[in-house]
Amino acid sequence: MDPRAIRTRNAFLDAAETLQREKKTEDITVSAIVGLAGMSRQVFYEHFDGRDAVVGALMERTFRPLLQEYVKTYERTGDPEQAIEGLVAGMYKERDLLLNVVGGPALTYTLKLFTTPEQPMLRGVVDAILGRQGELEPSLLEGVEDFLRAGAFRLLVASVREADSAEDAAKRANSVLGLLRASIVGS
Numbered sequence: 001m002d003p004r005a006i007r008t009r010n011a012f013l014d015a016a017e018t019l020q021r022e023k024k025t026e027d028i029t030v031s032a033i034v035g036l037a038g039m040s041r042q043v044f045y046e047h048f049d050g051r052d053a054v055v056g057a058l059m060e061r062t063f064r065p066l067l068q069e070y071v072k073t074y075e076r077t078g079d080p081e082q083a084i085e086g087l088v089a090g091m092y093k094e095r096d097l098l099l100n101v102v103g104g105p106a107l108t109y110t111l112k113l114f115t116t117p118e119q120p121m122l123r124g125v126v127d128a129i130l131g132r133q134g135e136l137e138p139s140l141l142e143g144v145e146d147f148l149r150a151g152a153f154r155l156l157v158a159s160v161r162e163a164d165s166a167e168d169a170a171k172r173a174n175s176v177l178g179l180l181r182a183s184i185v186g187s
Helices: 003-022 030-037 041-047 051-077 080-093 095-101 107-114 120-133 138-162 166-184
Strands: none
Touching (some): 003 041, 030 041, 051 080, 051 095, 080 138, 095 107, 095 138, 107 138, 120 138, 120 166, 138 166
16 A cells, blocks of 8 residues: 555544544544544545444554454463453553444444454354354354354453453453353363
8 A cells, every 4th residue: 555545544543543532433523533634525535435434444453453462362372361351451441442432333343343253262162062063054153153252242341341440351251251161161
């Protein structure tokens, strides 16, 4: 990508981030984003389809590295609690941004980011279900995976929202996920 296009895109993302930390997504307009970025609406629409798309890209920029580190930690250590602690700590650090997006019109982008198949958090649960049920129809398996990931995302957001610290949030998330793993996996 052209370096100028990257700078322009980042200017819109930075402006959206500044606004998003102060307001809920539905209270932010494209006009406010382009005004803060010092760009035109025409240039904005060359990069994004609208406000929700720029907020989705902002969530991607903010949380994708965190999610990648979560996966790496889990794969490296095999310890789901340690991986969750790192993930929740990063989410807690970006708490204001996350909570201003969740529940708003850009939630779809956020869910897509956080509920990807590579998430190891629930892999053992899905494997245990497959072990007990045998081969499942692909659409049924996909539905089970989507259900579990969406619930896990809601748990993580609620933990971050309600806790007084990243450690408390991780403890809550790990308690619930540990109970689920123990109930289904038996470990």
